Amino acid sequence: xxxxxxxxxxxxxxxxxxxxxxxxxxxxxxxxxxxxxxxxxxxxxxxxxxxxxxxxxxxxxxxxxxxxxxxxxxxxxxxxxxxxxxxxxxxxxxxxxxxxxxxxxxxxxxxxxxxxxxxxxxxxxxxxxxxxxxxxxxxxxxxxxxxxxxxxxxxxxxxxxxxxxxxxxxxxxxxxxxxxxxxxxxxxxxxxxxxxxxxxxxxxxxxxxxxxxxxxxxxxxxxxxxxxxxxxxxxxxxxxxxxxxxxxxxxxxx
Numbered sequence: 001x002x003x004x005x006x007x008x009x010x011x012x013x014x015x016x017x018x019x020x021x022x023x024x025x026x027x028x029x030x031x032x033x034x035x036x037x038x039x040x041x042x043x044x045x046x047x048x049x050x051x052x053x054x055x056x057x058x059x060x061x062x063x064x065x066x067x068x069x070x071x072x073x074x075x076x077x078x079x080x081x082x083x084x085x086x087x088x089x090x091x092x093x094x095x096x097x098x099x100x101x102x103x104x105x106x107x108x109x110x111x112x113x114x115x116x117x118x119x120x121x122x123x124x125x126x127x128x129x130x131x132x133x134x135x136x137x138x139x140x141x142x143x144x145x146x147x148x149x150x151x152x153x154x155x156x157x158x159x160x161x162x163x164x165x166x167x168x169x170x171x172x173x174x175x176x177x178x179x180x181x182x183x184x185x186x187x188x189x190x191x192x193x194x195x196x197x198x199x200x201x202x203x204x205x206x207x208x209x210x211x212x213x214x215x216x217x218x219x220x221x222x223x224x225x226x227x228x229x230x231x232x233x234x235x236x237x238x239x240x241x242x243x244x245x246x247x248x249x250x251x252x253x254x
Contacts (some may be wrong), residue, residue: 029221033212033226037229039093041229043094052057052105054106055109065106068106114248141206148207177227184249194242194249214230
């Protein structure tokens, strides 16, 4: 039976086990939870920096469409490289954060403009709910109110994989004119689906916290702090985007 798993593909058991330090390696060269969270904070600031830049570019009348593609596909490319070259994480994770910020800022600017009349505080609410959810999940994990048991992990991993496959399928079918309206419309089904996805994204944080903690206990090398911070950032950005989508659906019903 696996010791731990994460629904986040960047934080898998094998990726940490493959990097566990030998007992003879000095403790200061090992991964720590605090070090990982510090690096996550640094990456998050980088995301905020480029997000603000793309937001301002949109506000000034600039074309931010390239930011969306560069951020999305550039970030995906760096993520794939880090999946296979974890030791490169200290150099690639900051680049991923910068690219992800461009993407998030541009998407947020579009949503803010589209719902300027119906929901002028849409972005602020989405950011606040994301922060609140992250803090709540961390407290629930820290106080062992929600435990990352094997059954819990299996359910979240299966649900996350199902959502990923469904999103990929809907994206491919979109090229052939086949669309799933509830993905973007404020119907009861659409809102229900978004609530489900937000819940799964939030619960993935529990798995990520557990993965990082276990990685530190196993003595993973120091560079895995960057890899762990990167993986946590992936989940937080996903959570924010899903909350933004949910709030936009709710606002469209008003």
